[in-house]
Amino acid sequence: MQHAEAGKPLIKFNHCKKCIYSFSVPRCCPLCRQDMGSRRLEEAPVSIANPFTNGHQEKCSFLLRPTQGTFLREYDGRSDLHVGITNTNGVVYNYTAHGVQRDEAGWEQSVSIPLLQPGMFGLRDQWDKYLEDFSTTGAWLPHRYEEDHHNCYSYTLTFINRILTTEGREQLDKNEFTEKYVVPRTRTASKYIALYRAAAEHGFYAVDHPDEETSPPPGGALC
Numbered sequence: 001m002q003h004a005e006a007g008k009p010l011i012k013f014n015h016c017k018k019c020i021y022s023f024s025v026p027r028c029c030p031l032c033r034q035d036m037g038s039r040r041l042e043e044a045p046v047s048i049a050n051p052f053t054n055g056h057q058e059k060c061s062f063l064l065r066p067t068q069g070t071f072l073r074e075y076d077g078r079s080d081l082h083v084g085i086t087n088t089n090g091v092v093y094n095y096t097a098h099g100v101q102r103d104e105a106g107w108e109q110s111v112s113i114p115l116l117q118p119g120m121f122g123l124r125d126q127w128d129k130y131l132e133d134f135s136t137t138g139a140w141l142p143h144r145y146e147e148d149h150h151n152c153y154s155y156t157l158t159f160i161n162r163i164l165t166t167e168g169r170e171q172l173d174k175n176e177f178t179e180k181y182v183v184p185r186t187r188t189a190s191k192y193i194a195l196y197r198a199a200a201e202h203g204f205y206a207v208d209h210p211d212e213e214t215s216p217p218p219g220g221a222l223c
Ligand SMILES: [Zn+2]
Pocket: 015, 016, 029, 030, 031, 032, 033, 034
């Protein structure tokens, strides 16, 4: 079910000098009750980019999801996140206290970051073997797991650094990786979640100046 995975598509339209978020364009404006039939071009609804994707459809990517529950329902901006890496068939490799898991389900609502530069075909061909070989080394046995220091992040980051080395690029430490890749995306996800939940609760959500209401960074793509 599409709705259970990435959520209902969220749209935005303008009326009454406000930005109105909703899941469908109503016949009349929810604020002034005026007929929405004859819209001017600048009032035409636009769809809001959904920051979540079905991770099982992403190849060679880094995935992020709440450890418990889903982003749209349970995530509160501070919830623990679990991370993994997909192979070319959408199987999500991730490290837990039970060792390396190869999930074929459960990552349907993820934030995804592609790991391969365009044109790295040789690496793509070897990807599944690299990932499988990497995952069967002793470093990722269940008893080696430590919640704070040898966890799902250690596993994915170590793998990502192997790939970066193969591509001739600089390695990343955990802070760099988090700042550069994870934080901007969880920030975008949090904004989307706030709009989504408000629209779901009230049927629509109107803001004067979305930039102030939801405080996205300059150039934020939500409104
Ligand atoms: Zn109106």
